[in-house]
Amino acid sequence: MQTGGPALPQQRSLVTEIPGPESMARLDRKKAHVADGVGTTLPVFVVAAGGGVLLDVDGNSLIDLGSGIAVTSVGNAAPGVVSRVQEQVAAFTHTCFMVTPYDGYVDVCEQLAELTPGDHAKKSALFNSGAEAVENAVKIARVATGRDAVAVFDHAYHGRTNLTMAMTAKNMPYKNGFGPFAGEVYRAPMSYPLRDGLSGPEAAARAIDVLEKQVGADNLACVAIEPIQGEGGFVVPAPGFLPALAAWAREHGVLLLADEIQTGFCRTGDWFACDDEGVVPDLVTLAKGLAGGLPLAAVTGRAELMDAVHVGGLGGTYGGNPVACAAGLGAIEEMRSHDLVGRARELGAVLERRLRALAETHPVIADVRGRGAMMAIELCEPGTTTPDAARTAAVSSACHRAGVVTLTCGTWGNVIRFLPPLAISDALLEEALDVVAEAFAATA
Template sequence: MSIAQERRLVTPVPGPGSLLRLERKRRHVADGVGTTLPVFVVEAGGGVLVDVDGNHLIDLGSGIAVTTVGNAAPHVVRRASEQLAAFTHTCFMITPYDGYVDVCEQLGELTPGGHAKKSALFNSGAEAVENAVKIARVATGRDAVAVFDHAYHGRTNLTMAMTAKNMPYKNGFGPFAGEVYRAPMSYPFRDGLSGPDAAARAIDLLEKQVGAANLACVVIEPIQGEGGFVVPAPGFLPAIAAWAAAHDVVYVADEIQSGFCRTGDWFASDHEGVVPDLVATAKGIAGGLPLSAVTGRAELMDRVHVGGLGGTYGGNPVACAAALGAIEEMREHHLTARARAIGATMASRLADLRETHAVIGDVRGRGAMMAIELCAPGTTEPDPARTAAVAAYCHAQGVVVLTCGTYGNVLRFLPPLSIPDALLAEGFAVIAEAFAATA
């Protein structure tokens, strides 16, 4: 890698160059567009972000699980550059091109299940989720959509309705789309239920308050993202999927944050052998370029009338080329195995931290998608203040970490799978310092 894979602090974080640019941002960018760490990046790769002041920061966020293969992975850069030189756009709905079809073919091979599949490509995760709901409604002739506590599905009107957390995603933006119903999620740290028992609770509520005959689809994140990296208890997802299948309800897996090797499998649904009817993907699909998809059973996907799916930029040729490069990186470098190795390292370090710091109530996750939930010791009372303090210490010391969770008390770790072991170890050494310094 051309970028030295080391943490290097030349100035305070943020430095003078970033602070100067932050003033320019305040003048020209809407205040509603926030930033977690106001450093302006000029170069990135491996597990390092380099800011305008020359600081080398350890990246444990991957742009929220987007740069899974790294910020400038060779196959992504090569394929995207070649396509950029050939043409940037024609609109697939006007004159098609091979790249779009190639991505759909790959998605059919990689997503769970051996059945016949088709895909449609879009730009963002929210678009993918919204189009999955559209497909389910047309295919079933029903309107109702079931989602879960702590869910996050996007920022469009429909996906805001499907998202659980009010601030900052929903506050003041209503009224929202109707016919969205929320069921309790399996949250082992907080409910103590087995997977089957948690599923029975959710199913009972949906049957009583909505009725299976009225449901077009159940939309669920196999591991919740913004809601706190909640990993449902074993058996929960298979039970929900089986109930949906028994009642002709479309089971939609929102794999936008958990897909493409992030959890140590190609998709988080693979862990328990769950085969969704539809899969929504985005984030890690294209190495940082905007692309998303809905992939599903061919007979479901084909229920929508011609012209009912699409969008001007959906499946942009450069983004499709980047996706093919990202998949090539994942295959060539065995990134599912790499995610499992990174996950084992993070789980060990976090378990050690939990032994020392009673504020860490739970360690959870899978593969390179790990989190800790901070609570008042011996309770489940959230401690968002300590969470923010730990994150702030890490940022000042040149380690990019992200917070999440319904209660704002979860630290999540999403390192790029290209991060070197030594850099990962150094990042977690700083996290340990942060807990000691904020005790």
């Protein structure tokens, strides 16, 4: 299935080195005008994208295994997104929902109430970015419970604003030099099967013990957790961890805040990663895959919690922009009509088969993990859990030179994550994984 803008040939084609001369020239211009703090993983300037490929200014066609960090799940310029956006742009681009409302905002909230876990009454508030959604979810949790403390986990990533930096675990590059950070944020150990060897209930008991002793359940407004961690290394908690944590939170009046920003909207082979074990969070934060590439984020939660905040306490000038809402409705339509939940599972089967075969050949691969089209491999010195960040970077760089966009992540920078557009073809994915295998061989 290709749901991408121009009918781009779905193939890898290199006509220059990567990056090519025109991209390099434009990189000089970037250097002159863009702050150095804004980094670039692969300095190729893209002029078109669709299906599973990116076309750069030098005419190279690269296979995309990153989806703009899990954003373009429906493909770049998916028809359902493009048509709705064009229609909305022609009508009006902005009024500010807090000044004069419009149907698109309400339509998105209605869809989110239907799709997110649980059959309870729900309401939503719309924002621009995942970090903004997380900040507002914490605000809602604090008002609704009358408590201040927020629990987060080792290896967590929640954003780049002051509060979300405090909630994020990794110092470099996200936190270094940017303090002091917001207070009343406490960290508990995450279930990390490769490294702790604990069952889900055992890992949950360990985390709960830390929270009860170091914070106190009566002081906690919420426990914020990514059901599968993103930037922290695609860490999948052991089965039973999330349900045990949810049960403890519910018993003590602590709100469960599921950060589904990277895992949401079909990515893991369910609409949301919480669905895998039937966990129903009180609040869910959403962004990335929601709107096919346009900036749209949300907090969706139990209606009585969302309504706890006073009128005017939530919002923002651009939150729920009408064009972004149109894109969100188009993206959800694409997900439904193309059964992208099922497609993510199909892609996950291909990824798991190929990555496990690769691990049998290369003992540097210590773990293959993930669900659906959100898979990863962790690289360690063979026979150990000592991270091998150098080999990880070398493999990823080799993929880039061969025309495949790969992303790394993890607390130690030793994880390669695979986030192909759900619009990619099996043949293109198989070819990309051939390149990955060649990169492992070349860097051995």
